[in-house]
Amino acid sequence: MTQASLGESVVQKTVHAQQNNGVSASLTHTQPLWLLAEVTYRCPLHCAFCYNPTDYDKHTQNELTTEQWLQTLRDARKLGAIQLGISGGEPLLRDDIEDIVIEAKKLGYYSNLITSGVGLTEKKIQAFKEGGLDHIQLSMHDITEEINNFITNTKTFELKKKVAAMIKNHGYPMVLNVVIHRYNIGHMREILEMAQALGADYIELANTQYYGWSLVNRSQLMPTKAQVDEAEAITNEFRANPDNKMKIFFVVPDYFSDRPKKCMNGWGEVFMIVTANGDVLPCHSARSLPNMQFPNVRDTGLAYAWQESPAFNQYRGDSWMKEPCRSCSEKENDLGGCRCQAFLLSGDAEAADPVCSKSPHRHLIDQAIIDSTNPVLVAQPIVFRNDKNSKKIMAGEFKDRVEGFHSLP
């Protein structure tokens, strides 16, 4: 899955809603609305753009038990969480997803299964339906078998089409997530047409954001500004056609913006992520930040994690900000952007997100854009996300691919 696939849309909804009469949304919410359960880091796909940490392999043996997950669901619900994302890795590699779905229904969550489709059988989807799963989000990669199989490093193209039909047949809303990168950005129109032909209700065009494996493969994945502009123009043209009922979320590629994204809608504002091993995080990549101890559900309750833990309070609000953010008239719009991106690229977790044109580190982003057109860098092989490469990265291999960053992506 992508780091943006959860969250951006709920955030968009909340923010939009705030502009409407009669509908309110608090931006300084002190209760989690979203619980993202990254139930496993095991995955049959090996996507080049995966946001999971490159050292994920160390967390494939210490996953939470079913009972620990059920308790996590109960505790988060008490705190106010209402949307549940069941994600990974590939969540269907666990055999207790049905138990999680049933508990989620009982607790009143709106439950979202975020899957590659691998492992989704007729029997399983029937059980999920009966258990009360509300929605399945399926990742798709391209209209061509070649690109699908290349970027995921698997042969899964035909399977995904079958799974899409299965989802539709069971009366689920069809939500497709397509991560956009150099290899498929030229097929935007065809991707939208494919989604429509499959009967998709929503499609998320998630321009790659550079964390985890996608940061390691940044020069290989990044499209050009011209390609991004064209993709956006095609998307807008598609949206403008009243015959197209499919809703499209276009996740903005932040490297080509001059202001950063309001990452996670603010640190510790609405999102709580529990990872496969039980770490509780305010964002997917938070473990790349320095000097920070994240709570773990095995040791502390979720209420402590959300309300009191130093980690969740570290970047709440704006008192932590430095210049140029501190006195910036736009600081409420983006809260200084992403802490992880700031640290990974600049070495300073409290710096403005380097994406911002006011950041003294913007040159790092501009250089990355230039690097993505450098034939020598582009010719480096993609480091696919798999256990072997994860072990190698932890052992200090691929040095040339990670040494430019201030911690392991």
Next chain:
Amino acid sequence: MTANNIQDSDIYALALHHRFQWEEAQQNYVILFPEGMVKLHGGAGEVIKRLDGIAKVSDVVADLKDTFPEAANIESEIIGMFELALSKGWIRKL
């Protein structure tokens, strides 16, 4: 975008795959849908709560006027909520 024309005799229900519920922790009504949600002020929630797929718009207005006799200009606010909810795809016309 064309203006939504809400008629007294129209009947609305929650859109497919949407769920409406009271959230105790938030003290708010919410509408939930794939990967998203909106929180509704009490007044907006009162409108959505009455959409059972049977009541006409005029029934909803009458019932709300009955329930909140103090509220002024309530009718235009209710119609405004129908328009908003329809334009956002939260409700569907039967």
